[in-house]
Amino acid sequence: MRCLIAALALCTLIAAPVRAEGVLVFAAASLKTALDAIAPGFEEETGYNVTVSYAASSVLARQIQVGAPADLFISANEEWMDVLQSEDLIDTASRVDLLSNGLVLIGTPSSETAEIGAGFDLLSQLDGGYLALALVDAVPAGIYGKAALQGLGMWNEVQYQIAQTDNVRAALALVATGAAPLGIVYRSDAIAEDRVGVIGTIPPEHYPTIVYPAALTRTANPDAQAFLTYLQGETAQAEFLRQGFTLPDG
Template structure:
Protein backbone atom coordinates (compact mmCIF):
# COMPACT_ATOMS: atom_id res chain seq x y z
CA UNK A 1 0.00 0.00 0.00
CA UNK A 2 1.36 3.44 -0.93
CA UNK A 3 1.97 6.16 1.64
CA UNK A 4 -0.90 8.12 0.14
CA UNK A 5 -3.25 5.14 0.47
CA UNK A 6 -2.19 4.54 4.06
CA UNK A 7 -2.76 8.22 4.83
CA UNK A 8 -6.22 8.07 3.24
CA UNK A 9 -7.22 5.01 5.29
CA UNK A 10 -5.96 6.61 8.49
CA UNK A 11 -7.92 9.79 7.79
CA UNK A 12 -11.01 7.77 6.92
CA UNK A 13 -10.79 5.91 10.23
CA UNK A 14 -10.41 9.13 12.20
CA UNK A 15 -13.29 10.69 10.27
CA UNK A 16 -15.61 7.81 11.08
CA UNK A 17 -15.94 6.45 7.54
CA UNK A 18 -14.11 3.23 8.48
CA UNK A 19 -14.28 2.06 12.11
CA UNK A 20 -10.74 1.83 13.48
CA UNK A 21 -11.21 -1.74 14.73
CA UNK A 22 -13.14 -2.98 11.71
CA UNK A 23 -10.25 -4.78 10.05
CA UNK A 24 -9.31 -6.61 13.25
CA UNK A 25 -12.83 -7.20 14.54
CA UNK A 26 -14.58 -8.55 11.44
CA UNK A 27 -14.60 -12.09 10.07
CA UNK A 28 -15.97 -13.07 6.67
CA UNK A 29 -17.78 -16.41 6.55
CA UNK A 30 -18.72 -18.23 3.35
CA UNK A 31 -21.61 -20.56 4.22
CA UNK A 32 -24.06 -22.84 2.43
CA UNK A 33 -27.38 -21.11 1.72
CA UNK A 34 -29.30 -23.62 3.84
CA UNK A 35 -27.54 -22.37 6.96
CA UNK A 36 -28.69 -18.76 6.81
CA UNK A 37 -31.30 -18.53 9.57
CA UNK A 38 -29.47 -20.73 12.05
CA UNK A 39 -26.04 -19.28 11.35
CA UNK A 40 -27.32 -15.71 11.56
CA UNK A 41 -28.42 -16.49 15.12
CA UNK A 42 -25.13 -18.23 15.93
CA UNK A 43 -23.19 -15.28 14.54
CA UNK A 44 -25.21 -12.82 16.60
CA UNK A 45 -24.44 -14.82 19.73
CA UNK A 46 -20.74 -14.93 18.84
CA UNK A 47 -20.66 -11.16 18.28
CA UNK A 48 -22.46 -10.53 21.57
CA UNK A 49 -19.86 -12.63 23.36
CA UNK A 50 -16.70 -11.43 21.61
CA UNK A 51 -17.44 -8.13 19.91
CA UNK A 52 -16.23 -9.61 16.62
CA UNK A 53 -18.64 -8.87 13.77
CA UNK A 54 -19.41 -11.61 11.25
CA UNK A 55 -20.02 -10.79 7.60
CA UNK A 56 -21.71 -13.87 6.14
CA UNK A 57 -21.96 -14.63 2.44
CA UNK A 58 -24.57 -17.30 1.65
CA UNK A 59 -24.72 -19.23 -1.62
CA UNK A 60 -24.49 -22.75 -3.00
CA UNK A 61 -21.40 -24.52 -1.68
CA UNK A 62 -20.21 -24.96 -5.27
CA UNK A 63 -20.31 -21.21 -5.88
CA UNK A 64 -18.47 -20.42 -2.65
CA UNK A 65 -15.75 -23.01 -3.27
CA UNK A 66 -15.15 -21.56 -6.73
CA UNK A 67 -15.01 -18.05 -5.32
CA UNK A 68 -12.31 -19.17 -2.90
CA UNK A 69 -10.40 -20.66 -5.83
CA UNK A 70 -10.51 -17.26 -7.52
CA UNK A 71 -9.07 -15.58 -4.46
CA UNK A 72 -12.20 -14.18 -2.83
CA UNK A 73 -11.36 -13.01 0.71
CA UNK A 74 -12.91 -15.10 3.47
CA UNK A 75 -11.91 -16.44 6.87
CA UNK A 76 -14.19 -19.49 7.19
CA UNK A 77 -15.90 -21.84 4.74
CA UNK A 78 -18.90 -24.01 5.65
CA UNK A 79 -20.05 -26.39 2.92
CA UNK A 80 -23.27 -28.41 2.70
CA UNK A 81 -21.33 -31.46 1.53
CA UNK A 82 -17.88 -32.95 1.85
CA UNK A 83 -17.25 -32.90 -1.91
CA UNK A 84 -16.89 -29.13 -2.16
CA UNK A 85 -14.79 -29.00 0.99
CA UNK A 86 -12.60 -31.64 -0.65
CA UNK A 87 -12.25 -29.34 -3.66
CA UNK A 88 -11.19 -26.50 -1.36
CA UNK A 89 -8.77 -28.83 0.40
CA UNK A 90 -7.23 -29.96 -2.89
CA UNK A 91 -6.93 -26.35 -4.01
CA UNK A 92 -5.28 -25.42 -0.70
CA UNK A 93 -7.78 -22.60 -0.15
CA UNK A 94 -8.62 -23.91 3.33
CA UNK A 95 -6.47 -24.90 6.29
CA UNK A 96 -7.05 -28.66 6.33
CA UNK A 97 -5.92 -28.98 9.95
CA UNK A 98 -8.97 -26.95 11.04
CA UNK A 99 -11.52 -28.99 9.09
CA UNK A 100 -14.36 -30.50 11.16
CA UNK A 101 -17.62 -32.23 10.20
CA UNK A 102 -19.97 -29.98 12.16
CA UNK A 103 -23.59 -30.63 11.20
CA UNK A 104 -25.94 -33.15 9.63
CA UNK A 105 -29.30 -32.78 7.88
CA UNK A 106 -32.02 -34.67 6.00
CA UNK A 107 -33.73 -34.10 2.66
CA UNK A 108 -37.49 -33.92 2.39
CA UNK A 109 -40.22 -33.63 -0.21
CA UNK A 110 -42.22 -30.42 0.10
CA UNK A 111 -45.36 -28.99 -1.46
CA UNK A 112 -47.01 -25.55 -1.28
CA UNK A 113 -48.95 -25.16 1.97
CA UNK A 114 -52.30 -25.27 0.15
CA UNK A 115 -51.42 -28.31 -1.97
CA UNK A 116 -53.84 -31.24 -1.97
CA UNK A 117 -50.95 -33.71 -1.90
CA UNK A 118 -51.09 -35.72 1.30
CA UNK A 119 -48.41 -37.59 3.19
CA UNK A 120 -46.14 -39.54 0.85
CA UNK A 121 -44.38 -42.79 1.70
CA UNK A 122 -40.98 -42.43 0.03
CA UNK A 123 -39.36 -45.77 -0.75
CA UNK A 124 -38.49 -48.16 -3.59
CA UNK A 125 -40.98 -47.79 -6.42
CA UNK A 126 -41.90 -44.25 -5.33
CA UNK A 127 -43.45 -42.53 -8.41
CA UNK A 128 -42.46 -38.89 -8.10
CA UNK A 129 -43.32 -38.11 -11.71
CA UNK A 130 -46.93 -39.23 -11.25
CA UNK A 131 -47.18 -37.33 -7.97
CA UNK A 132 -46.07 -34.09 -9.63
CA UNK A 133 -48.69 -34.41 -12.39
CA UNK A 134 -48.35 -31.47 -14.75
CA UNK A 135 -46.36 -29.48 -12.23
CA UNK A 136 -42.64 -28.89 -11.84
CA UNK A 137 -40.31 -30.28 -9.18
CA UNK A 138 -37.75 -27.87 -7.72
CA UNK A 139 -34.35 -28.64 -6.26
CA UNK A 140 -30.77 -27.47 -6.62
CA UNK A 141 -28.69 -28.05 -9.74
CA UNK A 142 -28.00 -31.80 -9.61
CA UNK A 143 -24.55 -31.35 -11.18
CA UNK A 144 -23.17 -28.97 -8.57
CA UNK A 145 -25.50 -27.86 -5.75
CA UNK A 146 -25.33 -30.31 -2.81
CA UNK A 147 -29.09 -30.61 -2.24
CA UNK A 148 -29.58 -31.42 -5.90
CA UNK A 149 -26.83 -34.02 -5.81
CA UNK A 150 -28.39 -35.66 -2.75
CA UNK A 151 -31.83 -35.53 -4.40
CA UNK A 152 -30.69 -37.19 -7.60
CA UNK A 153 -28.77 -39.89 -5.74
CA UNK A 154 -31.85 -40.71 -3.66
CA UNK A 155 -34.18 -40.80 -6.63
CA UNK A 156 -31.81 -42.98 -8.63
CA UNK A 157 -31.57 -45.46 -5.79
CA UNK A 158 -35.35 -45.52 -5.40
CA UNK A 159 -35.87 -45.97 -9.15
CA UNK A 160 -37.71 -42.66 -9.54
CA UNK A 161 -35.16 -40.48 -11.33
CA UNK A 162 -35.61 -41.32 -15.01
CA UNK A 163 -39.34 -40.66 -15.11
CA UNK A 164 -39.16 -37.54 -12.95
CA UNK A 165 -36.05 -35.90 -14.46
CA UNK A 166 -37.88 -33.99 -17.27
CA UNK A 167 -40.12 -32.33 -14.69
CA UNK A 168 -37.33 -30.79 -12.63
CA UNK A 169 -36.63 -27.07 -12.32
CA UNK A 170 -33.06 -26.68 -11.15
CA UNK A 171 -32.23 -23.71 -8.92
CA UNK A 172 -28.92 -22.03 -8.11
CA UNK A 173 -29.21 -22.98 -4.44
CA UNK A 174 -31.58 -24.66 -2.03
CA UNK A 175 -33.26 -21.44 -0.89
CA UNK A 176 -34.12 -20.56 -4.49
CA UNK A 177 -35.70 -24.01 -4.88
CA UNK A 178 -37.62 -23.49 -1.65
CA UNK A 179 -38.95 -20.18 -2.95
CA UNK A 180 -40.26 -21.76 -6.15
CA UNK A 181 -42.43 -24.10 -4.09
CA UNK A 182 -43.45 -21.45 -1.56
CA UNK A 183 -44.68 -19.23 -4.40
CA UNK A 184 -46.58 -22.10 -5.99
CA UNK A 185 -44.36 -22.02 -9.09
CA UNK A 186 -43.44 -25.67 -8.50
CA UNK A 187 -45.80 -28.42 -7.36
CA UNK A 188 -43.11 -30.17 -5.35
CA UNK A 189 -39.57 -29.61 -4.17
CA UNK A 190 -36.69 -31.47 -2.61
CA UNK A 191 -34.90 -29.42 0.03
CA UNK A 192 -33.33 -29.88 3.44
CA UNK A 193 -35.70 -30.37 6.33
CA UNK A 194 -34.19 -27.30 8.00
CA UNK A 195 -35.19 -25.13 5.03
CA UNK A 196 -38.74 -26.46 4.96
CA UNK A 197 -39.19 -25.62 8.63
CA UNK A 198 -38.43 -21.92 8.21
CA UNK A 199 -40.86 -21.23 5.35
CA UNK A 200 -44.57 -21.12 6.28
CA UNK A 201 -45.44 -21.26 2.59
CA UNK A 202 -44.52 -24.93 2.32
CA UNK A 203 -45.17 -28.16 4.17
CA UNK A 204 -43.24 -31.40 4.34
CA UNK A 205 -45.10 -34.28 2.67
CA UNK A 206 -42.36 -36.92 2.89
CA UNK A 207 -38.85 -37.63 4.14
CA UNK A 208 -36.24 -39.47 2.11
CA UNK A 209 -34.75 -42.57 3.74
CA UNK A 210 -31.29 -41.89 5.14
CA UNK A 211 -29.89 -44.88 3.26
CA UNK A 212 -31.08 -43.57 -0.12
CA UNK A 213 -28.18 -41.11 -0.38
CA UNK A 214 -24.84 -40.30 1.17
CA UNK A 215 -24.97 -38.86 4.66
CA UNK A 216 -25.59 -35.12 4.57
CA UNK A 217 -22.60 -33.55 6.29
CA UNK A 218 -21.64 -29.88 6.69
CA UNK A 219 -17.86 -29.55 7.14
CA UNK A 220 -16.32 -26.29 8.33
CA UNK A 221 -12.76 -25.00 8.09
CA UNK A 222 -10.73 -21.84 8.33
CA UNK A 223 -9.42 -20.61 5.02
CA UNK A 224 -5.73 -20.56 4.19
CA UNK A 225 -5.71 -16.77 4.64
CA UNK A 226 -7.92 -16.60 7.75
CA UNK A 227 -7.39 -14.03 10.47
CA UNK A 228 -6.25 -15.38 13.84
CA UNK A 229 -9.70 -14.68 15.31
CA UNK A 230 -11.16 -17.35 13.03
CA UNK A 231 -9.93 -19.92 15.56
CA UNK A 232 -12.22 -18.38 18.19
CA UNK A 233 -15.13 -18.51 15.75
CA UNK A 234 -14.53 -22.16 14.91
CA UNK A 235 -14.39 -22.94 18.62
CA UNK A 236 -17.70 -21.16 19.15
CA UNK A 237 -19.32 -23.17 16.35
CA UNK A 238 -18.48 -26.29 18.38
CA UNK A 239 -19.83 -24.85 21.63
CA UNK A 240 -22.94 -25.84 23.58
CA UNK A 241 -24.40 -22.41 22.81
CA UNK A 242 -24.08 -23.00 19.07
CA UNK A 243 -25.39 -26.57 19.41
CA UNK A 244 -28.57 -25.29 21.06
CA UNK A 245 -29.19 -22.86 18.20
CA UNK A 246 -28.42 -25.30 15.41
CA UNK A 247 -30.64 -27.98 16.92
CA UNK A 248 -33.47 -25.48 17.32
CA UNK A 249 -33.45 -25.15 13.54
CA UNK A 250 -33.35 -28.91 13.04
CA UNK A 251 -29.68 -29.54 12.29
CA UNK A 252 -27.89 -32.56 13.75
CA UNK A 253 -24.84 -31.60 15.76
CA UNK A 254 -22.03 -34.01 14.85
CA UNK A 255 -19.34 -33.03 17.35
CA UNK A 256 -19.10 -33.20 21.12
CA UNK A 257 -19.86 -29.66 22.24
CA UNK A 258 -17.33 -27.69 24.19
CA UNK A 259 -18.29 -25.50 27.14
Protein backbone atom coordinates (compact mmCIF):
# COMPACT_ATOMS: atom_id res chain seq x y z
CA MET A 1 0.00 0.00 0.00
CA ARG A 2 2.76 2.43 0.92
CA CYS A 3 4.48 1.69 -2.37
CA LEU A 4 1.23 2.36 -4.26
CA ILE A 5 0.71 5.70 -2.52
CA ALA A 6 4.27 6.72 -3.23
CA ALA A 7 3.91 5.77 -6.88
CA LEU A 8 0.67 7.76 -7.21
CA ALA A 9 2.29 10.77 -5.56
CA LEU A 10 5.21 10.56 -7.97
CA CYS A 11 2.88 10.42 -10.96
CA THR A 12 1.01 13.48 -9.67
CA LEU A 13 4.24 15.42 -9.36
CA ILE A 14 5.29 14.47 -12.86
CA ALA A 15 1.90 15.36 -14.37
CA ALA A 16 1.50 18.69 -12.56
CA PRO A 17 2.29 21.72 -14.73
CA VAL A 18 5.26 23.81 -13.73
CA ARG A 19 4.07 27.19 -12.45
CA ALA A 20 5.96 30.17 -13.83
CA GLU A 21 7.48 32.55 -11.34
CA GLY A 22 6.38 35.51 -13.42
CA VAL A 23 8.21 38.17 -15.40
CA LEU A 24 9.00 41.58 -13.92
CA VAL A 25 9.45 44.22 -16.60
CA PHE A 26 10.93 47.67 -16.00
CA ALA A 27 9.63 49.86 -18.83
CA ALA A 28 9.79 53.52 -19.78
CA ALA A 29 6.64 55.40 -18.76
CA SER A 30 5.74 56.14 -22.39
CA LEU A 31 5.17 52.41 -22.98
CA LYS A 32 2.37 52.07 -20.43
CA THR A 33 -0.68 52.18 -22.70
CA ALA A 34 0.84 49.83 -25.26
CA LEU A 35 2.27 47.26 -22.81
CA ASP A 36 -0.93 47.26 -20.75
CA ALA A 37 -2.72 46.21 -23.93
CA ILE A 38 -0.08 43.67 -25.03
CA ALA A 39 0.74 41.84 -21.80
CA PRO A 40 -2.68 40.14 -21.29
CA GLY A 41 -2.43 38.46 -24.69
CA PHE A 42 0.97 37.04 -23.81
CA GLU A 43 -0.30 35.84 -20.42
CA GLU A 44 -3.29 34.12 -22.01
CA GLU A 45 -1.12 32.48 -24.67
CA THR A 46 1.64 31.26 -22.37
CA GLY A 47 0.22 31.11 -18.86
CA TYR A 48 3.08 33.27 -17.60
CA ASN A 49 2.40 36.24 -15.35
CA VAL A 50 3.76 39.64 -16.38
CA THR A 51 4.18 42.58 -14.01
CA VAL A 52 5.30 45.90 -15.44
CA SER A 53 6.82 48.72 -13.43
CA TYR A 54 6.69 52.07 -15.24
CA ALA A 55 8.87 55.10 -14.58
CA ALA A 56 11.45 57.28 -16.29
CA SER A 57 14.21 55.21 -17.88
CA SER A 58 16.74 56.97 -15.68
CA VAL A 59 14.90 55.97 -12.51
CA LEU A 60 14.52 52.36 -13.60
CA ALA A 61 18.17 52.05 -14.63
CA ARG A 62 19.28 53.35 -11.25
CA GLN A 63 17.01 50.87 -9.50
CA ILE A 64 18.60 48.03 -11.46
CA GLN A 65 22.02 49.38 -10.52
CA VAL A 66 21.20 48.98 -6.82
CA GLY A 67 19.81 45.47 -7.21
CA ALA A 68 16.13 45.75 -8.13
CA PRO A 69 14.98 42.30 -9.35
CA ALA A 70 13.92 43.25 -12.87
CA ASP A 71 13.92 40.54 -15.54
CA LEU A 72 13.56 42.77 -18.59
CA PHE A 73 14.44 46.44 -19.07
CA ILE A 74 12.96 48.56 -21.87
CA SER A 75 14.49 52.02 -22.03
CA ALA A 76 13.34 55.05 -24.01
CA ASN A 77 16.90 55.80 -25.08
CA GLU A 78 20.13 53.96 -25.73
CA GLU A 79 22.21 55.85 -23.18
CA TRP A 80 20.62 54.35 -20.07
CA MET A 81 20.84 50.86 -21.55
CA ASP A 82 24.50 51.57 -22.36
CA VAL A 83 25.10 52.46 -18.71
CA LEU A 84 23.77 49.10 -17.54
CA GLN A 85 25.66 47.27 -20.26
CA SER A 86 28.92 48.93 -19.23
CA GLU A 87 28.34 47.65 -15.69
CA ASP A 88 27.55 44.11 -16.95
CA LEU A 89 24.00 44.29 -15.57
CA ILE A 90 22.25 43.18 -18.75
CA ASP A 91 22.60 40.17 -21.03
CA THR A 92 24.20 41.89 -24.01
CA ALA A 93 23.32 39.06 -26.38
CA SER A 94 19.61 39.64 -25.70
CA ARG A 95 19.69 43.38 -26.43
CA VAL A 96 17.50 44.51 -29.31
CA ASP A 97 16.27 47.83 -30.67
CA LEU A 98 12.56 47.29 -30.12
CA LEU A 99 10.83 50.52 -31.13
CA SER A 100 11.15 54.10 -32.27
CA ASN A 101 9.00 57.19 -31.73
CA GLY A 102 8.66 60.88 -32.56
CA LEU A 103 8.10 64.16 -30.73
CA VAL A 104 5.03 66.35 -30.95
CA LEU A 105 3.94 69.66 -29.47
CA ILE A 106 0.62 69.26 -27.66
CA GLY A 107 -2.05 71.61 -26.36
CA THR A 108 -5.79 71.39 -25.79
CA PRO A 109 -7.94 69.29 -28.16
CA SER A 110 -9.19 72.53 -29.71
CA SER A 111 -5.71 73.96 -30.35
CA GLU A 112 -5.04 75.05 -33.91
CA THR A 113 -2.48 73.00 -35.77
CA ALA A 114 0.71 74.63 -36.98
CA GLU A 115 3.90 73.78 -38.78
CA ILE A 116 6.71 73.53 -36.25
CA GLY A 117 9.78 75.16 -37.71
CA ALA A 118 12.13 78.11 -37.54
CA GLY A 119 9.32 80.64 -37.82
CA PHE A 120 7.14 79.16 -35.09
CA ASP A 121 6.76 81.56 -32.14
CA LEU A 122 6.62 79.13 -29.22
CA LEU A 123 7.00 81.79 -26.56
CA SER A 124 3.99 83.65 -27.88
CA GLN A 125 1.99 80.43 -27.97
CA LEU A 126 2.77 79.87 -24.28
CA ASP A 127 1.25 83.27 -23.49
CA GLY A 128 2.92 83.45 -20.09
CA GLY A 129 2.31 79.79 -19.26
CA TYR A 130 4.81 76.95 -19.01
CA LEU A 131 5.92 74.29 -21.45
CA ALA A 132 5.57 70.82 -19.90
CA LEU A 133 8.63 68.67 -20.48
CA ALA A 134 10.23 65.69 -18.76
CA LEU A 135 13.50 66.34 -16.91
CA VAL A 136 15.81 67.70 -19.59
CA ASP A 137 19.05 66.35 -18.15
CA ALA A 138 17.99 62.83 -17.16
CA VAL A 139 14.73 61.58 -18.69
CA PRO A 140 14.91 60.56 -22.37
CA ALA A 141 11.79 62.49 -23.44
CA GLY A 142 13.21 65.61 -21.80
CA ILE A 143 16.65 65.08 -23.32
CA TYR A 144 15.11 64.68 -26.78
CA GLY A 145 12.84 67.66 -26.18
CA LYS A 146 15.68 69.94 -25.15
CA ALA A 147 17.69 68.85 -28.20
CA ALA A 148 14.69 69.64 -30.41
CA LEU A 149 14.30 73.11 -28.92
CA GLN A 150 18.00 73.74 -29.38
CA GLY A 151 17.86 72.48 -32.95
CA LEU A 152 14.94 74.79 -33.69
CA GLY A 153 16.73 77.75 -32.10
CA MET A 154 14.04 78.10 -29.40
CA TRP A 155 15.83 76.90 -26.28
CA ASN A 156 17.32 80.20 -25.13
CA GLU A 157 13.99 82.00 -25.20
CA VAL A 158 11.87 79.30 -23.55
CA GLN A 159 14.25 77.60 -21.11
CA TYR A 160 12.89 79.62 -18.18
CA GLN A 161 9.30 78.85 -19.18
CA ILE A 162 9.62 75.07 -18.79
CA ALA A 163 7.84 72.96 -16.16
CA GLN A 164 10.00 69.84 -15.77
CA THR A 165 8.43 66.57 -14.63
CA ASP A 166 9.70 63.19 -13.43
CA ASN A 167 8.61 61.39 -16.61
CA VAL A 168 6.88 62.04 -19.91
CA ARG A 169 3.47 60.85 -18.72
CA ALA A 170 3.61 63.46 -15.96
CA ALA A 171 4.32 66.13 -18.58
CA LEU A 172 1.37 64.81 -20.58
CA ALA A 173 -0.84 65.06 -17.49
CA LEU A 174 0.08 68.73 -16.95
CA VAL A 175 -1.34 69.58 -20.35
CA ALA A 176 -4.29 67.20 -20.06
CA THR A 177 -5.41 68.80 -16.79
CA GLY A 178 -4.82 72.36 -17.97
CA ALA A 179 -1.92 73.02 -15.60
CA ALA A 180 0.30 73.83 -18.59
CA PRO A 181 -0.91 75.17 -21.95
CA LEU A 182 1.64 73.27 -24.05
CA GLY A 183 3.97 70.33 -23.78
CA ILE A 184 6.43 68.26 -25.76
CA VAL A 185 5.83 64.52 -25.55
CA TYR A 186 6.17 61.43 -27.68
CA ARG A 187 3.69 60.91 -30.50
CA SER A 188 2.47 57.75 -28.74
CA ASP A 189 1.68 59.72 -25.56
CA ALA A 190 -0.52 62.16 -27.46
CA ILE A 191 -2.46 59.27 -28.99
CA ALA A 192 -3.00 57.76 -25.54
CA GLU A 193 -4.61 60.88 -24.04
CA ASP A 194 -7.95 62.20 -25.35
CA ARG A 195 -7.65 65.44 -23.37
CA VAL A 196 -4.82 66.80 -25.49
CA GLY A 197 -4.46 67.68 -29.13
CA VAL A 198 -1.41 67.66 -31.38
CA ILE A 199 -0.48 71.15 -32.51
CA GLY A 200 2.33 69.92 -34.71
CA THR A 201 5.01 67.31 -35.28
CA ILE A 202 8.54 68.37 -34.43
CA PRO A 203 10.78 67.63 -37.44
CA PRO A 204 12.96 64.62 -36.55
CA GLU A 205 16.10 66.19 -37.98
CA HIS A 206 16.21 68.48 -34.95
CA TYR A 207 16.77 65.76 -32.34
CA PRO A 208 18.54 62.38 -32.09
CA THR A 209 16.76 59.31 -33.42
CA ILE A 210 14.52 57.92 -30.70
CA VAL A 211 15.29 54.27 -30.00
CA TYR A 212 13.78 51.98 -27.37
CA PRO A 213 16.31 49.21 -26.62
CA ALA A 214 15.20 46.17 -24.65
CA ALA A 215 17.37 43.60 -22.88
CA LEU A 216 17.23 40.88 -20.26
CA THR A 217 19.04 41.55 -17.03
CA ARG A 218 21.80 39.28 -15.77
CA THR A 219 19.43 37.90 -13.11
CA ALA A 220 16.44 37.41 -15.42
CA ASN A 221 13.85 34.70 -14.93
CA PRO A 222 14.18 32.40 -17.99
CA ASP A 223 10.52 33.12 -18.82
CA ALA A 224 11.46 36.72 -19.61
CA GLN A 225 12.99 35.68 -22.94
CA ALA A 226 9.59 34.45 -24.06
CA PHE A 227 8.06 37.87 -23.39
CA LEU A 228 10.90 39.68 -25.15
CA THR A 229 10.37 37.42 -28.16
CA TYR A 230 6.61 38.05 -28.03
CA LEU A 231 7.19 41.82 -28.10
CA GLN A 232 9.01 41.38 -31.40
CA GLY A 233 6.19 39.33 -32.91
CA GLU A 234 3.42 40.44 -35.26
CA THR A 235 0.67 40.74 -32.64
CA ALA A 236 2.65 42.97 -30.29
CA GLN A 237 4.16 45.04 -33.06
CA ALA A 238 0.74 45.70 -34.58
CA GLU A 239 -0.38 47.09 -31.23
CA PHE A 240 2.74 49.23 -30.91
CA LEU A 241 2.08 50.69 -34.36
CA ARG A 242 -1.55 51.35 -33.44
CA GLN A 243 -0.37 53.25 -30.38
CA GLY A 244 1.84 55.56 -32.43
CA PHE A 245 5.22 53.89 -32.17
CA THR A 246 7.27 52.94 -35.19
CA LEU A 247 9.72 50.14 -35.76
CA PRO A 248 13.46 50.96 -35.81
CA ASP A 249 13.74 50.12 -39.51
CA GLY A 250 11.04 52.62 -40.37
